[in-house]
Amino acid sequence: MAQAIHNWQADQKADLNEPQPKQKYSSSFRVLSGYMLEHKKTFAAFIICTLIAISGELLQPYLLKLAIDDHLMVGKTDFRSLLLIGGLYLILSVTSLLFTYFQNNLLQKAGQSIVASIRKRLFDHISKLSMSYFDRVPSGSLITHVSSDTEAINQFFHQVVLSIVRDGFTLIFILVMMFQLDVTLTLYSLILLPIIAVIAIAFRSYMRKTYQLARTRLSRLVAFTAENLAGMPLIQVFYQQKEQSRQFSEKNESYFKANLREIRTNVLFNRTFEVLNNLAIAFIVWFGGRAVLDTDLAFGVLYAFITYIRLFFQPINTITQQWNTLQSANVAIQRIWNLLSIEPEVQDAPQTKKLPAQIRGEVEFRNVTFAYKEGEPVIKKLDLHIQAGQMIGVVGTTGAGKSSLISLLCRFYDVQKGTVTIDGISIKELPQAQLHRVVGLVQQEPYLFTGSVLDNVRLFDQTITREQVIEACRFIGADLVIERMPDGYDSRLSEKGSGLSAGERQLISFARILVFQPRILILDEATANLDSQTEQLINRALDYVSKGRTTIVIAHRLSTIIGADQIIVMSKGEIVEQGTHEQLLKQNGYYKEMTDYSQGKAQPIAMS
Numbered sequence: 001m002a003q004a005i006h007n008w009q010a011d012q013k014a015d016l017n018e019p020q021p022k023q024k025y026s027s028s029f030r031v032l033s034g035y036m037l038e039h040k041k042t043f044a045a046f047i048i049c050t051l052i053a054i055s056g057e058l059l060q061p062y063l064l065k066l067a068i069d070d071h072l073m074v075g076k077t078d079f080r081s082l083l084l085i086g087g088l089y090l091i092l093s094v095t096s097l098l099f100t101y102f103q104n105n106l107l108q109k110a111g112q113s114i115v116a117s118i119r120k121r122l123f124d125h126i127s128k129l130s131m132s133y134f135d136r137v138p139s140g141s142l143i144t145h146v147s148s149d150t151e152a153i154n155q156f157f158h159q160v161v162l163s164i165v166r167d168g169f170t171l172i173f174i175l176v177m178m179f180q181l182d183v184t185l186t187l188y189s190l191i192l193l194p195i196i197a198v199i200a201i202a203f204r205s206y207m208r209k210t211y212q213l214a215r216t217r218l219s220r221l222v223a224f225t226a227e228n229l230a231g232m233p234l235i236q237v238f239y240q241q242k243e244q245s246r247q248f249s250e251k252n253e254s255y256f257k258a259n260l261r262e263i264r265t266n267v268l269f270n271r272t273f274e275v276l277n278n279l280a281i282a283f284i285v286w287f288g289g290r291a292v293l294d295t296d297l298a299f300g301v302l303y304a305f306i307t308y309i310r311l312f313f314q315p316i317n318t319i320t321q322q323w324n325t326l327q328s329a330n331v332a333i334q335r336i337w338n339l340l341s342i343e344p345e346v347q348d349a350p351q352t353k354k355l356p357a358q359i360r361g362e363v364e365f366r367n368v369t370f371a372y373k374e375g376e377p378v379i380k381k382l383d384l385h386i387q388a389g390q391m392i393g394v395v396g397t398t399g400a401g402k403s404s405l406i407s408l409l410c411r412f413y414d415v416q417k418g419t420v421t422i423d424g425i426s427i428k429e430l431p432q433a434q435l436h437r438v439v440g441l442v443q444q445e446p447y448l449f450t451g452s453v454l455d456n457v458r459l460f461d462q463t464i465t466r467e468q469v470i471e472a473c474r475f476i477g478a479d480l481v482i483e484r485m486p487d488g489y490d491s492r493l494s495e496k497g498s499g500l501s502a503g504e505r506q507l508i509s510f511a512r513i514l515v516f517q518p519r520i521l522i523l524d525e526a527t528a529n530l531d532s533q534t535e536q537l538i539n540r541a542l543d544y545v546s547k548g549r550t551t552i553v554i555a556h557r558l559s560t561i562i563g564a565d566q567i568i569v570m571s572k573g574e575i576v577e578q579g580t581h582e583q584l585l586k587q588n589g590y591y592k593e594m595t596d597y598s599q600g601k602a603q604p605i606a607m608s
């Protein structure tokens with residue numbers, strides 16, 4: 001738990017791209033190298049293509065040197081050789097072009113498949129995490145992991161790896177060619193290297209700061225915009241657009257300034273490099289030119305040398321600029337691996353038991369104690385026995401523990417003490433996959449996915465036929481609503497329900513239950529949002545689906561549960577009253593008070 005909280009805190013910081021504690025590059029890249037090994041053949045082919053492409057490009061100045069020194073300067077009129085050199089030059093250009101294309105394709109193929117498999121692993125891992133994790137970590141942070149962090153790894157491949165391999169080999173190749181052409185001239189040129197290093201190091205830390213500042217401010221701007229969109233109805237109803245606009249302008253302006261600073265630094269760095277490059281060329285022209293005049297150096301050598309010096313600076317510049325990408329990839333990998341190392345708190349037991357094919361649906365809570373936070377139990381030593389096929393109503397004031405009780409039956413959380421059993425088997429011993437087929441839940445706020453009505457009812461499960469969905473919707477009375485939609489069962493819905501009322505959304509989620517046929521049905525205040533006509537529809541359907549099925553209904557409207565086999569009244573995590581509607585009325589306790597209040601006969605109750 002402590003580790004999870006620590007990770008979460010790290011995530012929170014990371015969300016704003018705040019400067020991170022120093023991350024170990026070695027561990028990050030060890031992790032990536034495991035993935036790279038799976039594509040070792042593609043990476044080997046990428047390196048070979050890079051070498052061929054670089055050779056094609058860097059042999060061109062050498063060919064020109066041969067043309068100048070061996071033919072033009074000596075006045076040979078050997079046109080065939082010149083033609084051959086021209087042809088070779090052309091072949092080298094085309095080869096370089098072709099292999100650069102292959103090299104890019106291969107790297108993209110390997111890099112993208114690594115990123116795709118990391119993204120898939122992340123998604124699968126997040127889907128397995130327990131509810132307690134989602135309670136702590138905001139979904140925005142998880143979206144960042146799946147989108148921006150994997151994108152940072154993608155950039156690592158197509159920028160950093162490409163630059164290190166291509167520019168690294170280019171530098172080595174150029175140095176070899178320069179030494180081969182003229183050792184003295186090369187050694188003189190290398191005097192510039194320490195100066196380049198000093199400038200690169202000085203700029204590197206400044207460039208890193210400006211980059212981080214721009215990213216932090218962008219994250220703040222995006223977070224503010226997202227929050228603003230989510231709270232739009234509230235902003236409009238309280239007429240806070242002006243204040244929001246002022247805050248947005250402030251954040252926008254500060255991002256704009258940080259962005260400008262980053263661009264200015266980059267331009268300054270690039271231009272400084274260009275000046276150095278030109279200085280080096282001027283030096284070679286002066287020094288080498290004198291050697292040519294003194295006939296100590298061939299003109300072709302000087303020409304090739306100047307070309308190589310010009311090419312020498314570009315890879316150094318590109319490699320230096322990979323620092324930021326390398327750093328964000330490192331942070332992204334650490335964040336992703338922190339998340340992947342989190343174990344779900346709710347896990348299948350090593351030895352699971354199976355429910356018999358004929359599940360009866362008897363539920364028992366035996367001496368159950370549960371707390372979200374240590375030392376603050378919200379369910380206390382609770383005992384409850386629900387016979388198979390019974391309908392049970394759960395009532396109680398806000399915060400009494402009703403939803404927590406059903407979360408335990410769904411095994412969203414594990415109990416700290418006691419056991420929850422179905423047909424006498426502890427739910428901890430059941431495979432979660434089986435448990436979730438047995439227990440069905442309709443929540444107060446029905447969630448709709450982006451997709452057709454059909455897919456929303458069958459939750460994208462293709463084994464459920466269109467006919468089954470239509471039958472369920474017809475039964476629940478949702479068919480009238482759906483048939484009014486432009487494309488009927490193929491109409492597209494979205495998270496917010498695309499113009500469906502809360503009641504209509506609930507009808508669709510009820511149809512889901514009919515389609516999936518769980519043995520134990522839980523309705524968490526599911527009828528709270530319905531108008532009386534829709535509620536009647538639902539109640540009628542509910543009577544049908546609950547027949548022979550264990551049904552637990554948490555209801556604020558007592559009318560829904562009057563006919564229940566037993567009703568429990570909860571207060572502060574305990575059952576304070578239990579019995580049928582009539583028995584409870586006779587007890588003249590909380591339930592009676594609640595009934596009177598719901599009928600307007602009494603003041604709101606305060607359970608203690």
Ligand SMILES: Nc1ncnc2c1ncn2[C@@H]1O[C@H](COP(=O)(O)OP(=O)(O)OP(=O)(O)O)[C@@H](O)[C@H]1O
Nearest residue numbers: 135372373378396397398399400401402403404405
């Ligand atoms: N995910 C959570 N993390 C921490 N505490 C929680 C969480 N969910 C609920 N609680 C706390 O547990 C207690 C019981 O909440 P629960 O939602 O089970 O009550 P409820 O009876 O269903 O209330 P309501 O009728 O308002 O939905 C409350 O004090 C609540 O603040």
